[in-house]
Amino acid sequence: MPLPGSGKTVTIKSFIPDSGTELIELTRPLDSWLEHVEFRALLQRLSPENILWLFASAVLERRIIFVAEELSVLSQCIHAVAALLYPFSWAHTYIPVVPECLIDTVCCPTPFMVGVQKRCLEQVLDQPMEEVLLVDLCEGTFLRSVGDEGNILPAKLHTEMLTSLKTHNSNNNIQTSEQVNTHVSEAFIQFFVKTVGHYTSHLKWNKSGQGSFQEKAFCKDVTSKSCRKFVKRFVRTQMFSLFIQEAERSRITQEGYFQRKVTEYQEQKKKQRRNS
Known part of the structure; x- marks a missing residue:
């Protein structure tokens, strides 16, 4: 049986003595970056x-x-x-x-x-x-x-992450490994959300469905000078290049945890603009 895609569910038939055949549904997580992490x-x-x-x-x-x-x-x-x-x-x-x-x-x-x-x-x-x-x-x-x-x-983002990490050290309510992992990872995810989360707005698509990333417009869209300086260095890395290559392959946005956080952040910014 092939491995299901991210977020997909596979049904397995299992025969249990004295109980008969049962159907077991297994769903592959959309993201697995915290598996086996401590x-x-x-x-x-x-x-x-x-x-x-x-x-x-x-x-x-x-x-x-x-x-x-x-x-x-x-x-x-x-x-x-x-x-x-x-x-x-x-x-x-x-x-x-x-x-x-x-x-x-x-x-x-x-x-x-x-x-x-x-x-x-x-x-x-x-x-x-x-x-x-x-x-x-x-x-x-x-x-x-x-x-x-x-x-x-x-x-600014350095200070935000530093504050979040220090909060962990002084927060006695965070005890389990899962809670620690969630608290720590959230700070770094927000960093990428705020610096490069707008990447989807700078993907242009041709009639055949092939995407093309507009790097100059993407960097220019960053309003903060310090963030723009960082982004201009980050877009030259192999990890960003591979990430964008994957995004260019499909016009359908991957609904992983990161994309959900990007959507939440963008909606929050829209709400703030409406209320200002």
């Missing part, structure tokens, strides 16, 4: 400020190395950072735990997100690396950085 692991090891520096580096597809003693910490934290990029996907080298024999991977000139054990740190530091963010998850610090990580994100 943001709490990242929050326990890095401050909100450092998480935003890390996010900014990932958004611009830079080279990022995570260092920790435990393999589980490496895999959990790297997976969490990748999930923060939703609705976009990391499109480059991604190795949660690099074997010692492949430490030379950190010399790769292309973007990567990799994890190495603490015992291999000296080997990593001996490698000729440029423009790398080296994250020590044991100490919660950066051993190396490019230097501009704090200036990549638009100031």
Whole structure:
């Protein structure tokens, strides 16, 4: 049986002794970015400020190395950072735990997100690396950085996300992993909603149904200067390019969680304009 498409339901017949045949309906989620994600692991090891520096580096597809003693910490934290990029996907080298024999991977000139054990740190530091963010998850610090990580994100949105992450740390009502994941992811989803959520307005379609993204008009449509500066850098990334290529294939908007948030935000802005 083929795997159902996102949001689609498949019916399975199941024979249960003494009960007979039963029909079981299984619905595939529209989005699965929070499956097997544990943001709490990242929050326990890095401050909100450092998480935003890390996010900014990932958004611009830079080279990022995570260092920790435990393999589980490496895999959990790297997976969490990748999930923060939703609705976009990391499109480059991604190795949660690099074997010692492949430490030379950190010399790769292309973007990567990799994890190495603490015992291999000296080997990593001996490698000729440029423009790398080296994250020590044991100490919660950066051993190396490019230097501009704090200036990549638009100031207003940076402050909003920082406030949201700090609220998590002081909110005793948030206890379960699901609640933590929802609270944290919402802050980053709103960031993308406010910076690039208007992308559908700049897709033009020909008679054959092929879409064409109008990049210049898309960037110009961003009113905030700081946001426009960020967007002009972000549209050059591979993850944005792949996202747009997928959007150009179908005129039917994918009704995933991100698109629902975009619609809610746009409706809110319309309501504010009517009331002003």
